[in-house]
Amino acid sequence: MDNIKLKLSEDFLKEEVRNDYTVSPEMKKVWAVELDLLDQLDRVCQKYDIPWYLSGGSLLGAVRHQGYIPWDDDIDLMMYRKDFERLCEVASQEFTEPYFFQTEETDTGSIRGHAQLRNSATTAILKSEEYFHYQFNQGIFIDIFPLDNVPDDPEERQAFVKSVNQLKHRARQFYNYCNGYPNKNLSGLKQFLLYTKFFFEKKKSGGRNIYYDRFAKEITKYDDQATQEVMMVMLGTEKCCWKREYVANPVRVPFELLSLPIPKDYDPLLTKQYGKWNIFVRGGSLHGSVIFDPDKSYKEYLK
Incomplete structure (x- = not known):
């Protein structure tokens, strides 16, 4: 794949059956783009000593599958607001083509409330937004959620x-x-x-x-108040609200081709969000249907 920098293993893009679910070569390409984005983000965060953690289905995948949940198609991560703001400060100088760090400040109209790191040479258009033909960047992305005091x-x-x-x-x-x-x-x-x-x-x-x-x-x-609870507010669910002490002490674990940080005390997070998280339950993406194309820029779709 010419539009990523991450070196892939020889077999990574091949069709594979994981937990009785067939992962297609096309989805493997989407995964590869997202892993490359993760690798770029991790590079920048290590350079500036910005702590972050996999979250949601990505955290579950890291713990239970050492990578993606087989039927998942996205990456979620979180960091405290002060670290998020630090990342926003350095993003423009660190992420260059094809990478794009998207917030409302860098790409008017995206209005996510969180950041997305995108690959501009690819496509990931939300079906719910296809009708509008928005002109903001709609390359394949990873979600970067700030954690706020609540x-x-x-x-x-x-x-x-x-x-x-x-x-x-x-x-x-x-x-x-x-x-x-x-x-x-x-x-x-x-x-x-x-x-x-x-x-x-x-x-x-x-x-x-x-x-x-x-x-x-x-x-x-509430970020200047000493609350016990922190939350990924944009997700709007109590399942993403935790005691502050649980989102701490990053440890690195295998995630596909990479080694990525998760909270050391991850069980309370996963239990609150998924219940019996060790039991396999087929789920889906938070984003719903997405038009993916790992080989073509979203700009081609907006013509």
């Missing part, structure tokens, strides 16, 4: 997460209506009212997405 009280935490996600939803609406991507499911009157509202708000703000600014401020509102 209220220790469950009801207060739930209200906080709801507020954050409402602002993110509004930020997406604002971008869509200000850039010609309306919601086709709304009536003409509702479309007109939203267009009018966002037009004047955009004019008043000098073009800035005021809702994204509010979202970015809201999600970090």
